[in-house]
Amino acid sequence: MLRILLFSLLIMGTFLSACSGESTSSNSVMSSDENGEPDDKQVLNISEESEIPTMDPSMATDVVAFQWLASTMDGLYRFGKNGEIESGIAKSHEVSRDGKIWTFNLREDAKWTNGDPVTAHDFVYSWRRAVNPEVGSEYGPYMFSGVVENAEAVSKGEKPVEELGVKAIDDTTFEVQLEKPIPYFKELTTFTTFLPLNQKFVEKHGEDFALTADALLANGPFTFTEWEAGEGWVLEKNEDYWDEKNVKLEKINVNVVKEVSTSVNLYESGDLDRTGLTAEFVDKYGSSPEFSTIRKPSLLYIKMNQENEVLSNENARKAIQRIINKENVANVILNNGATPIGGTMPAEFVSHPESNKDFREINGNLVPYDTEKAKEHWKKAKEELGMEEVELNLLGDDIGVSKKMTAYFKDQLEQLEGLTINVQSVPFKERLRRNSEMEYELQNYVWLPDYLDANTFMNLWVTDGANNKTGYASEEYDQLIKRANNELAQKPVERFEAFLKAEKLLIKEDAVIAPIYQKGSAKLQKPYVKGTYRNPMGSGYIYKYSYIEAK
Template sequence: MKKTKWSLLLVLGLVLSLFLAACSGGDDDAQEEPADNGDSTETPAETPEESDEPKVLNILDSSEIPTMDPAQAEDSVSIQYQDTVYEGLYRLGPGGEELVSGIAVKEDTEVSEDGLTWTFHLREDAKWSNGDPVTAHDFVYSWQRAIDPETASFYAPYLMNGVIKNAEEVNAGDLAVEELGVTAEDDYTLVVELAKATPYFESFAAFPTFYPLNQEFVEAQGENFALEVENLLFNGPFVMTEWAHEEKFVFEKNEQYWDAASVNLSGINVQVVKDTATAVGLYETGQIDRVGLSGDFIDKYQTSSEFISMPETVVFWLKFNQDSVTKGEYMQNENFRRAIAQAFDKQAFIDVVYGNSSVPADYFVPSGFVTHPETGEDFRAKYGDILTYDVDAAKEAWAAAKEELGFEEVEISFISGDSDIGTLITEFFKNELEKNLDGLTLTLKNLPFQERLEVTKAGEYELVFSGWGPDYMDAISFVDLWVTDGPNNEMGYGNAEYDKLVKSVKGELAMKPVERFEAMQEAEKIALDEVAIAPVFQRERALLSKPYVKGMEVLNPYGADYSYKYVDIQK
């Protein structure tokens, strides 16, 4: 949760969504736990009635689900709801504290001494929602389909290339998909061969790209696969029963799920609402159980007993399209980028747009995410803040850019989301940048989340508000974003030394934790020194949640924001 988990671009609003993995879900959510039934000698009549009532979670999202196809998931919204209806080899446990068994029994997983061969033993009681067994062949088919160049998956090459044996060659069309380093030894034994030892590979086992798919069902759907509810098959805690695009999504407990006894919710209703005032009204009238807050609504409700504030490992920034056909000459100029990056007040942005405890970011690897393997210091400790708010420095860089590029006035477009928060974002930057950079004019575009993903991927933008949440518990989930021609770069930035460091982190330093960690710190400094992006803030999420919602008190550190498998309603 891109984190697109999370992306993963992130939609702002009631649910500012993480691009990616990256990607994570939305700002509007909910959860639970069982009541004490007292003395065991009491009669059944005295058992709380709520145990027999349906437990339905009612929440909001500010975006349509871009895709329910695991091979195509690249944003936090897709990742959140795919985590709800699918299950991979592993999944994040309660609170996201650790990986636990999914379709594979984690305790039985075997890893070769050199770290190159992973053998997963699957449970034999896992079923698809049509009753078919979930087998190792489903994983093989899904992974091969994802890396197949004809599938055009965004995440598969990003995650698999250079990690799983032959993935890069398969994705380039030089080898058949059958050559990918994944095989079914039998129906319930999956063997994965890696190209090199990868410290964070275990995290992949819970990510949507690596979910299984039922080949017979997928191929029977053809091009319609995953477009509507009837074109989907599920193996996770819930099944999707209604998908009214741009309006609502409905989920029900999957009785075929191998661990259905541990799933407390009987269903989840998700309404798509983009306006915060409307959302808060729904919460106040008891129609929803959780709602994201921003701006004046935080001031109004922060003393409420139902107010919650949750830190996130999600960072937002401005992306400069240095490949832009019309404005590339400007964005390619370091002083032009530096002027923009240092000309806006980051704390004022938080105060005006969010009004919460989010923190200004002068970095792109978040604070409080990973620590040095030897000293235990936070990733931020070595270099701290690099691109700070500094109007004088911004004006100096702007004057240099004008001289170097020969302009007095310039107009560039700026894109953000179409929620009320997205509008505040574009208006804030227009005011700040035009005020501090003489001769600059911003033309504003507020686009729906899915359209913004498509526009950014196609490179049809000049300046865009974007962000990322980690796909796995490793700083490389952020540092790998800006390699030259990388799938998440999407802005034409490139630096040979940066690329060299990232390559070493994923190669010869893979099993040298100290050197690897410090190489990632060096890489981040290079990109920020060159103003590859303009960091804005590290988000903290403010919301209201009904006290009967349990299991959503914290956000997962990567992947989907929440695992609804562990949520409960206790009225």
Template structure:
């Protein structure tokens, strides 16, 4: 999930959210923090006796609740709670029944036929049908929609998705058809082993065509212009809201499984404010910044939650000529102390990242020489902190550029944690690379997404959370002109290796992983990005929060099976 950044996916304000993908900011912080304290207290006071209610903070506003347009963790988190696709993730990231009861796959792996349940309805009472999936998927790749994730998730997977998304074919040519109201037939471009898990992702959610078209430009901008077909309904929300609620959807086909009556959310951008609310009993979970970890590490409610999200510096090769130089990029990627970042700045269990595939995410398949071993272990450390080597690359780069000074702008979120991270990186780069001047630009989370998409930055603190359990979810980010590349990187050899994993090697998992290993090495030989850390979240969480599943991809938290236990 892009966790855009899941890729996102996932910036440093994430420390202040209930998860990954993306961070918050200080723009309007006083108002947001004050509202959070007052609002959360108010929600607790209005909860009636006997209700099963949990209260949480969120690191920023929700940028979009439109499944075709969402690109970030916040959007996908709340889409996952209020909507349901063909399948949803259960324990151990295994797909479980959603709108689909089962499916069949043709012998060649190209045709998937899903049998849908007939008792699923939208929150307005309309049945959820195969036509809703056809409409939603076509809408996601229709170039008029302007979706980032539709083309990204479907191209090379769903038949004709690339041609449709580029305007070379009509949307009706997309390989998805309704065979009656409750049978969905999907044709794939190539066999895709992870397609079942892909159907759990937010971009593949259904949409009620009549409702969407009635709402027009207002669709998904407020609670009144949304429909739910999942465990919860989003209430009291507008696109600029600093508070909202998830309320049990009584129309959900499996409503009897859902035990929570309500979850309340308040935008809180300052970690200390979240902790104050937690200590007051107003909220049930509070992410901790590094200074608070030292204070609360011995607290009985202290927990560390490992994640599979990777944070890194994107280096835009198109806006600043210095970053078009491989030696300059290689210098930057080696010139900051990552151990200090994870141990002192983050101080929350995060790990140093020396590659793009996270640790404990994917293992080499049976038949490989290293079968069963973790991908990260086999691939090794591809770029490490090394000031001496960084300066060697730097001197070569400056000589090639014919200059002795370089000025770069570092773009990041405006939350407290993001600012500290940005200041540290700017100081490290300027100190360790003589002649480099780094200026900081901190903006609200949603603006950072826009600047990233527009490629209006030099250096960008970015992050990515996986969309499915396969290295391809990370490595396809850097394909030439890819929807999530947005930094001008291009290497035909890299493209060939990655594209082969979804075409001629699609059914040969051993060969696929060999390509993944080789491609990751090329990515860092080219110094395309500078990895920083693999995320973990340190937080205080009430013991009464029970049954919450933490997903390795997609929405970080699954609340369908959550409940309120005893806090004693």
């Protein structure tokens, strides 16, 4: 059974005060000593703020699912120590001279937890399923279109799934035909949507697939043994994993804990081995040797649904971009290593191929905090709309820090005369659904990179893009992204500069989103937890090499 957490008693816990701490890089090991002796009790106890909506690789769109799919599944390749790509189901691969045909040689000792071998046919089935319009995957068309041959036509129902550019030469040889050379294709194969699926198992469970522990099949380091909706889940070491000798943890207990204060109390009592921290706790624990912060390559911004009459107005959107004090958000509300941002590309993510200057440094802050300018735009917007009083809904998650953030945004936005903001705090899964259906007006939204290339942030906003969900459509923007990924694909300087221009158009001219901050993370972790690495794409931790050191 899941560990029973005595919340009512632990809430009474008290805290020691502290004042400062040192940052670590996003790819650093959580604890640098990997030479200690493992403890006999290899059990890690952690928490998540949100439930997993689904563990279906074709349907998952959120970081919680990405985290636990990465812990239970191997794709062709996976992220390992220090964020380096390592072998998964693929032992090796070859690429044709023109860069369009990738042939993956699969290992023969990889198994599913039902005993079936993992074969090339599992990749063919999964990748076809991801772009099958009848399945309705969001990420499938987004990740495969323009990459794997015929993916876009298949996802639009213009060609049958059998014409997707994938082929099982035999059980251990998987061939992929690309639309064009993709220099980061190996990195793409580490992403959730590219994971294999066992067709027999998926079809047996039908609509219930990947929604309970009994309806899950693993081929990675761990496997789900319990999953209680709203409460948490338990993972245990997969004894049939091809690399099980390098997996030291026997069990990972995960409890859903929405409030940071509760999580901190559980950490203090010894019921959790790691907890995230919000601003008030950073001040208390900052000097603790168990404290650390990182800056993640992910952003929080306010999405604005242009199907709404008010938000279809460019001046209204520009007012919203400039009225929020982003310094206060990052340094006061969060105080966890987050930094204000004025674009859609995070800092320290990609650099100019010649000057090596950071993308964010080159384009700078495209929408600085400026209340006077914001109010000027708002006055023009009301005149153009013929409105004096405006009411907008702001959608956010119902967990502690998100609720505080949404309340702060409401206060800031209502500085615009005549504007009333109605806050809608909903469970994470419900917010994802409303975003997918565009059932929102304003929304707090986070985006993490899917691969190490500027395109992962820039192609979000193309017309009718699977992750656009704002109603934005710009032929000029579409052309810039198209050129960057086609005729400029082998011209890195020109490609980079096309992305710079596209960001200025997106943020400064068209005001599609209101960028707020680049995410940071402050946490406490017990010193006996060793060998845990950050996923370099910002979607959580790598537990394959984690262990509990003997105390």
